[in-house]
Amino acid sequence: MAYQALYRQWRPMTFAEVIGQEAVVSTLRRQIQTGRIAHAYLLCGCRGTGKTTIAKIMSRAVNCLQPLEGDPCGVCEPCRAILAESTLDVLELDAASNNSVDNVRDLLEQVRYPAQVGKYKVYIIDEVHMLSTAAFNALLKTLEEPPQHVVFILATTEPQKIPATILSRVQRYDFGRIPAAQIVGRMEDALRKLELQAEPEALQMVARAAEGAMRDAFSILDMCVSAAAEGVLTAAITRDVLGASDRDFLFAFADRLAAGDAAGVMKAIDSLMRAGREPMVFLKEMSRHVRALLMVRAVQEHAAGILEVTDEDERRYRQQAEAFTGERLLRILEGLTRTESEMRYASSPRVGLEVAMLRACAGQQGEDTAALQERIAELEGKLTALTQALDSGRLAAAAVTFKATTQQTLTPEVARPPAAKTTGAPPPTDEQQIWEAALTLIAKTEPPLLGLLKKERFIGCRDGVFRVQVAFERKDFSLVQLNKPTRQETVARALSEAAGKPLRFEAVLDGDGGASQGNDLREENVRTLASAVGRDLLQVDDGNSRQT
Numbered sequence: 001m002a003y004q005a006l007y008r009q010w011r012p013m014t015f016a017e018v019i020g021q022e023a024v025v026s027t028l029r030r031q032i033q034t035g036r037i038a039h040a041y042l043l044c045g046c047r048g049t050g051k052t053t054i055a056k057i058m059s060r061a062v063n064c065l066q067p068l069e070g071d072p073c074g075v076c077e078p079c080r081a082i083l084a085e086s087t088l089d090v091l092e093l094d095a096a097s098n099n100s101v102d103n104v105r106d107l108l109e110q111v112r113y114p115a116q117v118g119k120y121k122v123y124i125i126d127e128v129h130m131l132s133t134a135a136f137n138a139l140l141k142t143l144e145e146p147p148q149h150v151v152f153i154l155a156t157t158e159p160q161k162i163p164a165t166i167l168s169r170v171q172r173y174d175f176g177r178i179p180a181a182q183i184v185g186r187m188e189d190a191l192r193k194l195e196l197q198a199e200p201e202a203l204q205m206v207a208r209a210a211e212g213a214m215r216d217a218f219s220i221l222d223m224c225v226s227a228a229a230e231g232v233l234t235a236a237i238t239r240d241v242l243g244a245s246d247r248d249f250l251f252a253f254a255d256r257l258a259a260g261d262a263a264g265v266m267k268a269i270d271s272l273m274r275a276g277r278e279p280m281v282f283l284k285e286m287s288r289h290v291r292a293l294l295m296v297r298a299v300q301e302h303a304a305g306i307l308e309v310t311d312e313d314e315r316r317y318r319q320q321a322e323a324f325t326g327e328r329l330l331r332i333l334e335g336l337t338r339t340e341s342e343m344r345y346a347s348s349p350r351v352g353l354e355v356a357m358l359r360a361c362a363g364q365q366g367e368d369t370a371a372l373q374e375r376i377a378e379l380e381g382k383l384t385a386l387t388q389a390l391d392s393g394r395l396a397a398a399a400v401t402f403k404a405t406t407q408q409t410l411t412p413e414v415a416r417p418p419a420a421k422t423t424g425a426p427p428p429t430d431e432q433q434i435w436e437a438a439l440t441l442i443a444k445t446e447p448p449l450l451g452l453l454k455k456e457r458f459i460g461c462r463d464g465v466f467r468v469q470v471a472f473e474r475k476d477f478s479l480v481q482l483n484k485p486t487r488q489e490t491v492a493r494a495l496s497e498a499a500g501k502p503l504r505f506e507a508v509l510d511g512d513g514g515a516s517q518g519n520d521l522r523e524e525n526v527r528t529l530a531s532a533v534g535r536d537l538l539q540v541d542d543g544n545s546r547q548t
Contacts, residue, residue: 006225007218010190012053014071015061019186019214020178021050027173028054029070032061037120038171040143040152042128044159045175048213051155055124059090062151063118078118089115089122096127101134108142111150120151128154129161136163144169177212180204180308186214187221191233196225198233205238208288208308243278247313250289251320257332258323262361269354279349280340283356287336293321294329332360383448427500431461437498438466442491449487452478456507465504466495472510482507 012018015025024043031037041058043051060072060082072079081087093107107123115121125131131139143152143166154170156162184203191198206224210217224233224241239246245253249268256264272282296303296317304314321329339356346352428434435458443450456468456478470479481487483506491505 005219006190006222007215010186010218012050012057013074015054015057016071018050018054018057019182020212021054021175024054024173024175028058028061032067032070037062037151039146039150040170041154042159042162042167042170042172043153043155043175044157044172046157046177046213048210048215048217049175049178050214051175052124052126055126055153055155056090058153059122059124059151062120062122063089063115081117087116087118089118089120090124091122092124092126094126095130095135099130099132099135101132101138104131104135104138108138111142111147114149120149122151122153124153124155126155127157129156129158133163136166140165140169178214179212180207183207183210183212183214183217187217190218190221191225194225196228196231196233199235201235202233202238205235205242205244209242209244243276243281245272245277245282245285250285251316253286254289254293254320255323257357257360258320260361262358265357265361266354269350269357273350279353280343283336283340283343283353286357287333287340290329290333290336292317293324294326294333297321297326297329335359387446427498429499431466432458434461434495434499434503435466438491438494441494441497446487446490449490452481453491456482459508461503464502465506466491467505468507469510470507475509479507479509 015029018025041055043055045051057072060074060079061067061070063078063082064072065076065078066073074080074083078087078089082090088110091107091110093103111121111123113121146152152170154162154166159167159172184200184207187203187206188198202224206217206220209220220242224238227237227241228234229237235246238244253265253268256268269282273279292307292309295307296314299306303317304311307314307317309317324332335356339352343349343352428437439450439453442453453468455474456470459467459469461467468482470482482491488505492503495503495505
């Protein structure tokens with residue numbers, strides 16, 4: 001007898017054998033048990049998740065004479081006839097190759113005839129989204145009001161292409177991707193029957209490559225079993241069959257990206273190509289690896305279940321993720337995803353892979369928006385760490401320790417007595433000079449705050465309070481930020497240090513600075529003239545008095 005592929009050998013024959021679709025199975029079994037059989041079903045989901053399998057089981061279950069908890073018994077005459085394909089009670093139509101209106105009309109011609117051995121005639125239309133518009137229109141009336149003895153089961157991977165008039169006349173069931181753990185368990189059952197052993201890592205690699213499709217997993221396993229030697233399926237054999245890279249290589253490659261080692265990245269890609277690996281396969285694996293690093297940064301604990309990896313792998317991911325910023329990981333993943341779509345049409349996939357990895361390796365040196373955002377995020381992180389160190393006094397303590405250590409290590413011949421402290425210049429008294437001196441102090445410790453202050457207009461001092469006037473269009477951001485207690489205290493401290501006396505600070509909205517707009521403009525003009533000709537040479541006549 002000719003060899004039968006594993007996915008055909010292990011196709012479920014009952015609802016109980018179906019894995020990964022518990023919600024769909026329980027609903028359909030309940031309908032069989034209660035006799036509430038619908039006239040039309042739509043099964044949606046990606047390839048290899050059990051749509052056609054459940055359609056076949058359903059066709060036997062609705063006709064079974066002795067169903068067992070909703071499952072077909074497999075021994076009654078209708079069950080045996082349907083399994084042997086010796087009855088016309090079940091008709092399968094592949095809409096991908098039979099999508100014309102004539103094909104649908106031929107099918108509908110048979111609808112009026114009753115079932116031969118069972119109670120229902122079941123029409124299974126696979127890839128139903130491939131039907132033409134005319135074919136859908138021909139099917140519409142019969143699908144809406146079919147004879148009592150007819151059940152339609154439609155299956156598709158793209159339900160969005162089905163007309164709304166069809167969707168409103170069917171019961172829709174969505175199939176999810178099968179979890180990797182269940183795929184591994186099913187493959188273990190198959191290998192046990194074949195009297196073969198497999199390393200856990202090998203089965204995990206097959207399950208990841210299948211991407212939630214049981215049929216794909218069995219197809220890959222078929223190839224791996226053929227290549228297995230001495231009855232043992234190893235991770236190395238599976239890796240060779242898949243053309244994949246081992247996990248240690250992926251971690252080492254990501255380390256090179258984090259370090260910006262362009263030469264190391266190019267050498268690693270060259271070794272991959274010389275080993276016969278496919279650029280597209282490696283690109284997908286690297287995308288999965290970067291996604292895992294992003295995931296462990298987003299999920300603080302128990303990310304192993306989401307990633308379908310071991311706890312040890314999760315710890316490795318968390319350790320490596322510390323070498324990247326979240327913004328950089330996002331930028332790398334976006335670049336890899338974009339390259340993956342472009343490489344489908346590339347004449348030289350290796351060049352596309354190398355360009356993508358060099359861009360990822362470049363880090364924050366890029367000039368695109370994502371790279372600039374990454375640089376800003378890194379600078380903000382450094383500024384935050386520096387601010388915390390200044391506030392806690394750690395930098396001051398470190399400076400004292402360094403100074404003491406240096407003085408102890410100097411020889412008597414080299415050491416110099418401390419110079420006498422010179423008396424500094426008296427603090428400025430002019431408002432503008434005090435303000436500029438305070439800005440100089442703020443620039444050393446709070447560059448972001450300096451940027452906010454320079455955007456606004458300084459309007460002078462009144463009653464010991466220095467004020468800046470915030471433009472109306474920036475009231476929701478700059479006004480709020482500058483009037484935060486911590487920032488008001490920072491500016492006031494700089495002003496007090498510059499002036500040698502206690503001063504305060506606040507930001508006011510345009511027109512609310514404590515004086516009219518004309519007075520503010522006048523004061524600003526006075527300060528400008530004073531800085532140009534000197535305060536001693538300037539006389540201001542306000543009409544009532546004279547100022548010098």
